[in-house]
Amino acid sequence: MELRHLRYFIAVAEEGHIGRAATRLHISQPPLTRQIQQLEEELDVQLFIRTPRGMDLTPAGELLLEEARNIRSVVEQAAERTQRAGQGKLGRLDIGIFGSAILDTIPAILLKFRNDFPEVKVVLHNMGKDAQIAALRQRRIDLGFNRFLDPLEDIVNEIVLTEKLLIALNEQHPLAGQPAVPFSVLQENPLIVFPVGPRPSFIDKVMHMCHQKGFAPHVAQEVGNTLTGVALVASNFGVCVVPESATKLALPGVVYRPIIDPPADSGADLNCIYRSDDPSPLLESFLTTVRTFGEQWVTSYP
């Protein structure tokens, strides 16, 4: 039995007439007669009672009509869903997230993506960068967000956007009243750095910038994450370099100030990583969203 048999059967059942059904199907009457006979023969069931006025369904035929209509719609839906999946509009995307990017950027990207592709289920996994790479290779996630990643052969590393760096100061600090501060505040104040964890990380970025400017900073404290660093600034423990998205952490007693004289290459990249051989159109859809987001974001911040 093929779907053709069911298509033909539905037409004959609905028209109650082989000739009219043939017209509707754009074929001639004899082949339609034969296909119906074939269907009856294969099922070994009489589906129609032939009368001089047309074709009447038997009870078995009535039942098959219902079933055939159901099959038709199931097949149609299957085709549509497959097509949408092929266009990256339907399916599931597992994403690894990590670090300070969770504060601002990633929620905004996800919001936009869910809006554009409402039928894609996005599952977030909180995991460090090494865990992300392992999960990518094991296909447990399709994409990861992180920073400061060494290049890898089998994994593409794409910059989503580059955040400017700000200095977090306690409001009691002498320069807190200024609209911007010189880089040298990092030399003259105890420095809080983060995150503790796998290298390279944001710590190395900050240290490298200081060496570029010709000094070694006084590291007062290493902390696990952005929030802890900013919290220490709030208690006047020292100063701290943060990406601009950290301004979302509006802790009382902390002000964020741009750097008057930033060193070259001063900026914190947010990267996304994915398998270089991943053909998923769903991933492609997501990357499109990410890229347009990156462009808009860069221009939107002064």
Next chain:
Amino acid sequence: MELRHLRYFIAVAEEGHIGRAATRLHISQPPLTRQIQQLEEELDVQLFIRTPRGMDLTPAGELLLEEARNIRSVVEQAAERTQRAGQGKLGRLDIGIFGSAILDTIPAILLKFRNDFPEVKVVLHNMGKDAQIAALRQRRIDLGFNRFLDPLEDIVNEIVLTEKLLIALNEQHPLAGQPAVPFSVLQENPLIVFPVGPRPSFIDKVMHMCHQKGFAPHVAQEVGNTLTGVALVASNFGVCVVPESATKLALPGVVYRPIIDPPADSGADLNCIYRSDDPSPLLESFLTTVRTFGEQWVTSYP
């Protein structure tokens, strides 16, 4: 798209290998390659990633695999259900019932039928014989049970079984102690007859027998149904002729006795009626049950 495409697709997806799938499908490899290409082309979706080791499903392919398996089972079930319906094992049968046959015979037949064809839904409609004929013609019922029906052109009238006639006597009656009674008790006692309603009926049967025996009975009372007639016997109102299934009505004070000298053609037929042009295999199944029941029943009663 045809079911063939889905069958082939499932095989390739499950084997992950065109060659092995072709072996499993008992075809050669090239046509299978082309059918898969055709499916991808028609859906405009890449379903497999070709590797030097075989065929890997894309996410869209994974989805279609689920859908295709579902379609396969839906189609299989549709075919099976249609076949069972064609064999009269699945469906709905509307039956009109009426009169004293409800007491014993019909429940027994239904019990047997439900046992043999558990997937057939039987709907009973209580209606008189004229209503049954009308309902048959309007296709509201498929079969009716009744007695004493005039022959009709478009409706088959089949005898289910012939019940012997008994005489119901009050236990105070002089002949109540005898194992059997002569027909003449109907002449010598007030007679209760039933049912009141459309003619011909059981009343005419009884009157005809009396005339055969050369007397006109003294009709003490006409009543609506068997139960009322027997109830009058219980209060010693008179005697009553009943079909043997009425013995199920074990009213206190009433005894049932066979007739020593029954007139020729003494017996109450239970008939079933159905459209002569009804091709329903379901009806055929039911009639088979009815016929075997009739044979067994006749031999089972002394």
Next chain:
DNA sequence: CATCTTGATACTTTTTTAGTATCAAGGAAT
């Protein structure tokens, strides 16, 4: 009774599907 309509059938043509032989490309083993 002639006529019209119905689905069925015999036969032919076209389309589709399957089969055969062969190929190019990517791993694996030497």
Next chain:
DNA sequence: ATTCCTTGATACTAAAAAAGTATCAAGATG
């Protein structure tokens, strides 16, 4: 590096299936 083996893809041929044409027999209809 090179040979060999495996993979799916392709060109061409053969077979099968579906569709088309012409015609028929059987009921309904006037």
